[in-house]
Amino acid sequence: MSLDPEKFLRGLFDEAVRAAAPARCLAAHLPPAPKGRTIVIGAGKAAASMAKVVEDHWRGPLEGLVITRYGHGEPLEHIRLVEAGHPVPDAEGARAAEAILDLVSDLDADDLVLCLFSGGGSSLLAMPGPGITLQDKQKINKALLMSGASIGEMNTVRKKLSALKGGRLAVAAWPARVVTLMISDVPGDDPSVIASGPTVPDLTSVAEARDILARYGIDVPLSVAAFLESEAAIPPKADHPAFAAAETHVIATPQASLQAAADLARSQGIEPVILGDRIEGEAREVARVMAGIARQVREHGQPAQRPAVLISGGETTVTVKASGASTGRGGRNAEFLLAFALAMAGEDAIYALAADTDGIDGTEDNAGAVYSPATLARAKGLSLEAAEYLARHDAYGFFQRLGGLVMTGPTRTNVNDFRAILVL
Template sequence: MTKVIDPDLFLRSLFDRAVDAALPSGKIDLTPVEKPKGKVVVIAAGKAGASMAAEVEKQWPDKVSGIALTRYEHGLPLKKIRVIEAGHPVPDEQGESAAREILALAHSLTENDLLICLISGGGSALLSLPSDGIDFAEKKKINKALLKSGATISEINTVRKKLSAIKGGRLAVAAWPAKVMTYMISDVPQDDPSVIASGPTVPDTTSCAEALRILDGYQISVSQTLRAFLEAEKGAPPEASHPAFDPESLKMIATPQVSLQAAAQAAREHGIEPLILGDSIEGEARDVALVMAGIVRQIVDYDEPVKKPCVILSGGETTVTVSNDIGPLGRGGRNAEFLLAFCQAIGSEHPVYALAADTDGIDGTEDNAGAICRPDTIARAARLGLKTDEYLKQHNAYGFFQSLNDLIFTGPTRTNVNDFRAILILPE
């Protein structure tokens, strides 16, 4: 039986349930890990770095030390593990310095030691130590260009791994012969561990030639020095057969699908039928919005593929391609852009409500997690003189929803299982 619900509160409760399912609390099981003869060192990297490290401090009964590298304002006061904050999504010198220290720490370990690696989304930008021969300034420039290009996270991380001294399995190789245990929170399609934070403890099966094809395909210019570096295969990854890589030592503790399932259960508790479309939906944000709008119309008109009242749930990582010839840029974020394009496509004729937000609490580089739209969004915008076409053209979805007071703010959640979208469709 459907309960009487407030659409805004309902959608926000689903998002909160999804985030809760992704928090590391209670999910890092260290009981099977044998205490080493030597020391135990923790290296954490990502937006969940501090919260994952805090969980290890609670779980490990004996002495532990190490470094938790996370985004600015994502730290926590830990007792044993040092927290370092650095730049994300564009790397900075703080991240480079921390990554250098982390790599040196791994090199210092012996066969008697245990390295516990805690990896989450955002680790690629944070672990920003370039390979020998790669200029850090150029690496930052390439990273920024890739973020604007519309490249997928898998493509971006393929390039990142080839320019890194620590990613693409190199951290595990540096720590060998110490035992390495890796715990991951997935923020990538298909939960591919080699893509999460560019897999610092996982074998890399991509090549330098692939990285060059990606750079050339998105027309990202590189120096002759960097091109020669890649053409000579100097960024080739360690062999997958290296003894540092043990698939049994990797544990996935949170994934987008688990978060979607938690949200679906919350919907059922309210008597609303959930439909999970997928946990790894990619593509241009506004294109994905058009597809979602088409599915919503099918439900509105025909009660297919699910009857009203219902909520459509999906996750993944959309992209926003920013060209250089569109004039002044506004403030964006892929979730807000998705939502603005969805609002424009669906109009205001039907009782449809939607929320799109990033589970890390940060939509792109903004201070909001995402936004919410309602049946009256377009009408309210029109009364304020807001033209959706213009706001989409300038990638200014943040400004659009800010004017309507419809942005969602959570602050850093200290986890990350990527984008979360929920579309509520009520009977007419």
């Protein structure tokens, strides 16, 4: 078999991204036009591309506002676009969130609020609850990002500290009809977790949010602590009439993208094994497990005979120690791959790619990185100590020196991480 392993792996990643493109999956879910106004609002890394599809297919007048991360915008004609900070919220996002609240207020039952949410929406829809400053919310967000907390845990906290998330947006828009279209970037595709569920009932409690902050040792500002003791932190009840009239559709999922990649692999004569779409855990620990599975394929033909590709998704985490051990540039996918390289120790016939489907691995400009059996030998030739780079969370720097970064730019969608391990 004549196969370029890195080209093959990059092809699988590109196919996974294409499967989640709003242009491919959104138009079929558009609701009929209402008697009254159509207000389009949204937040997330895919918000601009989702709004573009709405504009291209909508028949009738519409207006609205969507928020996306800096650099992820697209030209829009009728819907206002705001670019704002992610993963840490900023003043642009806060102002835009207030404008969204103004847009959906004072509507009636003849009006439609079409909501477009994707990964990143939680940070971008940054309107703090009463009495909480943006600075305090930023502090909590930064601490959570470095703590190793899962996306579900982070969003449990975010929902409690928001004026719009955790179903509050739907309540604000009532009695207008609310239809929400979501692209999932979370394990399990739970609509209440995607973008922290602005139009979906929040079934978690304030006590859970306080417990998460305590468990991860987060230093809680006084304003946040006071808010979490107030009635304002309690989410709207699930039996509120706003939720009975609302519709929610998850239009793209990690599993669908993994399946698209698997179908492409099979068409090229490589047996795909989907290990799961909701794999979580510390990136370097997940890497060691994946290395063990890859060896099992190569040595014992389990769970598939060679040539095979192990495909997985989900969202790993990276815990940065408070001691200041991090002096480098990371990204959970690059960190996964650097740990995978160390676990494989240059063994033959195994290649890997790990990348974020939004095109941005954490806060860097790469989507992820690629590994080959020659990676550690090439690093040694450049006097790069892989273990030292991993210790200071500088996987970006390691793969940058090797020319192993995967660069795509913003993909304008987001179905979370994509990992593919090729065993020849």
